[in-house]
Amino acid sequence: MIDLSVEYAGLRLKTPIIAASSGITETVELMKNLEQHGIGAIVMKSLFEEEICRQAPTPxxxxxxxxxxxxxxxxxxxxxxxxxxxxxxRYAQEVKKAVNELSIPIIPSINCITDDGWKRYAALMQQAGAPALELNVSCPHGSIVFRGGTDVASEIIRVTELVLNEIDIPVIVKLSPQLTAPLQIAKAVEDAGAKGVVMFNRLTGLDIDIDVESPILHGGYAGHGGPWAIYYALRWISEAYPQLHVDISASGGAVTADDVVKYILAGAKTVQVCTAIMLKGSGVIDEMNNGLAAWMNKKGYNAVDQFRGKVSNGAIKGTKDVDRRHYKKAHILDKCTSCGICAPLCIFDAIDSSTEPYRIVQDICDGCGLCAEVCPISAVEMREV
Ligand SMILES: Cc1cc2nc3c(=O)[nH]c(=O)nc-3n(C[C@H](O)[C@H](O)[C@H](O)COP(=O)(O)O)c2cc1C
Known part of the structure; x- marks a missing residue:
């Protein structure tokens, strides 16, 4: 019997997969749909104190x-x-309704610009019956992130303390990937009394329309993310896991069940999903739950705690531990079609393209593996020498 349940920031979840804060978690109706697809918990779309942000542009x-x-x-x-x-x-009413009508934990999210706002909104969420609160101190369009430098870190810690003095429910702090020292800040919010950290929100970016020579879409900076964002978060979670006592919630680029497995192996307690649900629909939650259970079954695990953090800091080689022997070289198999992709890319000039199939000049091959990576038909093997 596979048990996917986890305890996250004091809350019992039937699966580690959480719907991340965004438009898909804004109303009770939308939340019910996510619950039907087996989500473990929901972080509601952020409530902002800055009123202008409540009106989004189209598109x-x-x-x-x-x-x-x-x-x-x-x-x-x-x-x-x-x-x-x-x-x-109005937001607090929706929190209350969601808490009453859904059976999974509903976590509101707030983003404020004044101390009074942080305190008032946090208290309101607690009064509305929220079982925990996420602090969005990391919005890519938000006031805190735009301060830059060390001010960002001190403001995150100050705001966390401010809120913790105001309420008793567990507080989870959602960090930005734009911090210079994410682990130190995670430790500081842990010391302040937070029960969880989310690693991470999205990056702020810019894309340019070269025809009209101006920013695309609404004309300003925007949040950006995607499946590629997983690697940065995996790196930091794997380092943070052995050093933190608070729970880590992974956020960024989880689009398949394999991604969920990777995040838990790195040390995440829960995995938040947004882009995959927005672009693939809520069915992706069922796929993730089923895929996670299938992977655990294949590996002989029956509880998520059995493999959490297995690929965290201790399992990751440092500069001195990496095996630097050049003990593998490329070999081209007979199925090579001499397509011409690999030879021009070899900076060692080790690919003899005058023959069919191509041939690796073994004395020159450095064993870097790039030719094997770019071959479209896997006709290059790395072999021990
Ligand atoms: C359209 C959109 C809206 C978002 N709105 C919020 C928000 O209101 N509050 C917040 O903390 N994060 C917000 N996020 C960030 C997500 O919660 C999540 O952390 C991020 O998208 C990374 O996860 P993903 O790769 O699964 O999308 C938003 C993301 C997207 C794409």
Whole structure:
């Protein structure tokens, strides 16, 4: 019997997969749909104190497709969707309704610009019955992130303390990937009394329309993320896990069940999903739950705690531990079609393209592995010498 349940920031979740704060978590109706698809908890769309942010421009989403030719394709999900459309009282009503009508934990999210706002909104969320509160101190369009430098760190810690003095429910702090020292800040919010950290929100970016020579979409900076964002978060979570006592919630680029597994192996307690639900629909939650259970079954795990953090700091080689022997070289198999992709890329000039199939000049091959990576038909093998 596979048990996907986890305890996150004092809350019991039936699966580690959480719907991340965004438009898909704004209303009770939308939240019910996510619950039906098996989500473990929901972080509601952020309530902003800055009123202008409650009105989003149209259009506000863009899928930026990148194509370097052939199989090198990726995309960035680029958006300018800031706050919930509601003010604090209406938002609190929705929190109350969601808490009453759904059986999974509902976590409101707030983003304020004044001390009074942080305190008032936090208290309001607690009164509305929220079982925990996420502090969005990391919005890519938000006031704190734009301060820059060490001010960002001190403001995050100050705001966390401010809120913790005001309420008793667990507080989770959502960090920005734009911090210079994410781990130190995570430790500081832990010391302040937070029960969880989210690593991470999205980056602030810019794309330019070269025909009209101006920013695309709404004409300003935007949040951007995508499947590629997972690697940065994995790196920091793996380092943070052995050093933090608070729970880590992963956010960024989780689009498949394999991504969920990776995040838990790195040390995440929960995995937040936004872009995948927005671009693939809520069915992706069922796929993630089923895929996670199938992977655990294959590996012989029956609880998520059994493999959390297995690929965290201790399992990651440092500069002195990496095996630097050149013990592998490339070998081209008979199925090579001499397509011409690999030879011009070899900076060692180790690929003899005068023959069919091509041939690796073993004395010159450095064993870097690039030719094996770019071969479209896997006709290059790395073999021990
Ligand atoms: C359209 C959109 C709106 C978002 N709105 C919020 C928000 O209101 N508050 C917040 O904390 N994060 C917000 N985020 C960030 C997501 O919660 C999440 O942290 C981020 O998108 C990374 O996860 P993903 O790769 O699964 O999308 C938003 C993201 C997107 C794409």
């Amino acid at each position: 506000r989403y863009k899928v930026l497709r990148h194509d370097m030719g052939g199989k090198y394709r990726t995309f960035s999900f680029y958006s300018y969707e800031q706050a919930s459309v509601w003010g604090p009282d």
